[in-house]
Each structure stands twice: as structure tokens, then as C-alpha cells.
Amino acid sequence: MEDSLTSLYWLQEFSILNDSGRQQVISTSQHQSKHFEQQLGVEAPASPLAGDFASIGMPLTPGKPRATAVPALCTLPSLVAHGHCPDEVDYKTNPHIKPLYSYATLICMAIQASKKSKVTLSCIYQWITDNFCYFCHADPNWQNSIRHNLSLNKCFIKVPRQKDEPGKGGFWKIDPEYAEHLLTGAYKKRRMPPVQINPTFKNQLRMISQPVMPAPADVMGFLHVDPESQQLLEEFEEVTGLDQNWDPHLAETNSSDCCSAVKGSKRKQPNDHWAGSAQALCRSSSPLLTMEEPKVLGSLMGNFDWDALLNSALNDDLSLNECGPVSPIPQNRNLMVHGIHVNSLEASVHSTESNVLIKTQKDRDVELDKETFLETEFLQCPWTEEETGNHPDFLSMSTVNINQLFDLGGSLSDVIDSKI
DNA sequence: GACTGTTTAGTCTCAT
């Protein structure tokens, strides 16, 4: 359990994405999120809903799961990779679907959402049951797993209750010191498997990229692909061998499992990797991605040095420049910053106002899947929020403000706008 | 007694 933080892959989604395969989707959605809300009369999704933006790698603000299910991509037939997707699957109201988030992820979500730097075990329970209906009806043994995770996972530290504080048990928080271990390089993480994208989805992107949709098409703005993005998609396919990776047989044989209830099955079925991935795509919408989601999206987002990101997030005084060779970026690669496509050269912008620091390194020989990192306001909050009270709490927000989520400061925003 | 926290053991999946 030395490096059990690997369960926190979901945080990766908040930060940098390097692959052009996603940039058009994300950048457009960011740009048009408000339009989307206006047209559909819904709020942007902030909860771990299934089959929404995250299904195609849409990074969302960390937020409390909400009951308002947004059809999002599932409104388009066969759009989501790996088969079909339910019209609406909502973790908050659907008691049959077990969240694919690891317990560690759930705990982190609960702590982050608490607006406090430390929370009690019961608060964690409460948040999980409040936001994941599955656990309301599930065997209470999941609480044992939560406790087990808290005790065993090094990224969680217990804060003993003061003597004069009434109540039972201590408090729990995420360990900022854990970042120190990440810097050592001993931290291991699982490699993301090759991405598999439904060719139907790819074709949809192609179709959407054509100017066949009138202005209201921007309601689904994240599906609008401009010519430049289309080219990037082509390049992406060349790199990933997208078509080769797609196995229609697997998709067909597992699509029926996409949204099947998992309640009652104590063990994952063997060879359910694909089904799990499909479930992740279909169900999960949170920015807090599951372990399965990166498997599907891995090639899209790349594997960057998550260690350094977390470390930088947990240590305000830690300069990313000091992180060593953790996030090399080929200079000719494009970056994703908060889901926004940024040229790598432009990405060298350092916005102190927004606490976003993007650093590129000149080492071109490193693996492409070790990309970059940055500090996010969200990641900086957990430890200081209680003291300062000035930082926005993304997790507690009931409504996603994608513009806020993607706020990179004026200078970078200008760059992004020009890109969009 | 219920809750909290720790520890151990076993299973499964996935990366190497």
C-alpha cells in the first residue's frame, strides 16, 4: 500500500491534457458551456453522472454529485465509445450502479467537498451516501472498506480530536506530506492501456465537424469540431491507431453490460475489463475519474506526471520548476490546460494571478505520455481554505461554472480565445 | 452497543 494514491487518477482530469484527440471537444465546451446551459435549460453537470462530458474525457470541475442528470452525449445515438449508453444514469439517484470510483477517490471527493480541511468519518459516510445512492442501499460493509482505506492509504492522515471536542473518532484529511514521497520517484502508478474509441463516435465527430448543424448545434458545443481540430483528430488517429484499437466485437458483446447493475456482485467478473471501461464511459461523468476511465482515455490525455501535480497542489511553496524531470513535454506537442488546448510554446505562460503554472521542458526524448502538470486552484484549496476562506470551493458548488473551472487568468485566456 | 480505527488475509485485475 506504499503508493495507494494511484487511486487518485481522477485528479488528473483536472489538469493537463496533452492530446489533440480531446482538445477540440474540451475547448469548445468550455467556450460554449453557458450557451449549452441556456439552450438546454440545464446546468452543466457537476456530479458523477454517467455518460456525460467525462465520457469523452470532458474535465469537469470537482463537484458534488447532483441529481440533475444531463443527457449530454447520450443524446446522440452510439456516440459514446464502447457501445450504447443510458439516457440518464445518475449516481445520486440510481441505487443500482456502483460508482466506479475507488474508495480512495470517494474519500477524497468527500473531503474536498466538505469545505473543511478535515472531516470526520461520519461526514465521509454521509457525503458518499448523499451523493451515491448505491451506498444507501448497499451492504454496509462498504463503510468498512472506507475505514480500511483511511487507515491504510498513506494519503489520508488522521487528526485526533481535541480533548475538549465532543464526538466520536477523529478527523481525516488528505496528507500534504504525501507529496514528498511523490517526489522521490518511488511512487508508481499503473500504466494506462491503449485507448479504444468507438468508430461510431469518431464518425460522429467527423459528421459534426461538417457545417451541417445550424447554430443550435452549439448547444452541444463540445461536439463541434473545427477544421483545425479535425486535423488534430486525424493526427491523433495516426498516432493512436484508433481504428485498429477498436474492437466492435468487444463493444457489442459488452455493450449490454454497460449499465447493468452491479449490486450484489461481490467480485468483479473476470475479463470484465472492457465492460468496466464501457461502464466508466457510460456512467461516470465526474471529473473525478475512475481507474477505468483513464484506461479508455489514457491515450487521449496521456500519462503525465501525476505525482508532481499532486505534490505541487499540496505544497503551495513548491515550484514546479523544482519538480525535476517529471513532466517533460515535447515542444511540438500541444497541451491541454484545464481542458483547453494550448500550444506548448504558449503554455509556458506563468499566470501568478490564477495560480496556474505551466512549464515545458526541452527534453524531447522523454515519453510522450509524461506530459505536464500545473497547479490548480482546486488542488490548492483543501489545506488552506479553512484558514483563508477566500478560495472558491469547486466541490461544494452545486453548479458547474466551467469558465471558472477553466479560469487561467487573463493572459492565458486570451491565448485560448484566439485558439478557439 | 454502536461507532471508530487498525490489522490481517484473501481475491481479483492489471502492469511489468
Add this chain to the structure above:
DNA sequence: ATGAGACTAAACAGTC
């Protein structure tokens, strides 16, 4: 094949 990570289950002790 092997090790790591995640999960589940259980036992146990301490606290309220």
C-alpha cells in the same frame, strides 16, 4: 509469472 493496487471480509481493541 510476478508484483502492485484495489477491494472485500473479518477480527479485534478502543472510545463514546
